[in-house]
Amino acid sequence: MGYVGCVTAACLGKDGHSVIGVDVDADKVAEVNAGKAPISERGLDEVLQAQVASGRLRATSDAVLAVAESDIAMIAVGTPSADDGSVTIHILEAVVADIGKALRDNPKPYHLVIRSTLLPGILETRMKEVLEAALGRPLGDGVVLCNNPEFLREGSAVKDYYHPPYVLVGADSEADAAAVVDLYHAVEAERFVTDTRTASLVKYACNAFHAVKVTFANEIGSVAKSMGADGRKVMELVCEDTKLNISRAYMRPGFAFGGSCLPKDLRAINRFAEHEALRLNMLSSVLPSNESHLKRALKMIRDHGQKKVGLVGLSFKNGTDDLRESPMVDLVETLTGWGFSVKIYDPNVMVGRLRGRNLGYIDRHLPHLAQMLVTDPAALLEHAETVVLCTDVADEQDWRAAHAGKVFDLRSDLAVA
């Protein structure tokens, strides 16, 4: 019956469900039963009062009774930060154990839905273990442990409940998720069912993204002020671009970025900030973060152990022959330095046609490029023990079907378990 629990309980009641709110805090239980919201939240008092008056919502501190009279438990206890930053789970463990014990004495199909924010892995290992110990049997027989992250914001929680970005349910199967999805029949939003780990991480990714957005805007604001520009206007115009900025563009985890503009322009902002003694903790960490993905890719290839590598895609993206600051050039440079024998397939790149700074860059970093480039995928496959797919040049053919050995795809292998 905290912020999430109270809003969820009142709105579920409003949508026709019969709801029992459970809390260890006797004052909160009494307040709910008196038709008063125990938290201050716009519009909640009215919804809660009406539901208590109608008999669809009541509260208790008796979890056993609540389990006996329900089919689904929506668990929304706190998961605060421990001193070391990790997720405190003992409150959730206690609740899951209480419900498990109640179900041991009263076996029936039941859904335990974790609405609290919880890192992936905790539900699937620790919570499952706690539940099975309390049940006295392995999960099954209609007892389902799943999750349903909450996206409401305090201050507009009731409105957000009815207009969430989407309804997200994490479960082992669509069938397990169905009862939870059905709870939201009155909510107009797209429904997504994923595995529980993905659902858990979506919530963390969203909150991290919100924090990153605020920090980004503040850092651009502080640079703008120092440069004599209007940071608010700058960010308004940044947001006007819904093609590349406020969009899916650049939001797919894969390999490091590169090219002739992004690294150069980030360096310029950071150099300016250093000169002005401005702290841009986020913007100054972008290039080192990018570099770490290059290192992860190198480690993955090195650890695999095979020294004959075929690389597909060398320019920083498909469709251009611009090799300046392409992370693939760094990749090849390091691999050859480690004694790997590398052949490269990239039809965008023809050494004889490279000009100006692009040619200068390659002369400095990969002077023997001409000997590494092959024009025919078959020649690459003939050479390679390991094939490394780097850019969408790889979409030309099915490399995994064509190559019997290891194929790494840097567009997904660094991000997908």
Ligand SMILES: NC(=O)c1ccc[n+]([C@@H]2O[C@H](COP(=O)([O-])OP(=O)(O)OC[C@H]3O[C@@H](n4cnc5c(N)ncnc54)[C@H](O)[C@@H]3O)[C@@H](O)[C@H]2O)c1
């Ligand atoms: N507050 C938000 O805006 C928000 C939004 C989305 C997700 N979340 C997540 O939802 C979860 C709950 O957050 P909150 O802000 O609602 O927390 P909260 O602290 O307001 O509420 C938690 C409630 O759980 C009760 N409780 C503690 N132990 C209990 C037990 N054994 N049995 C029954 N009740 C017990 C507490 O008395 C309290 O009323 C957290 O994981 C949080 O990260 C919060």
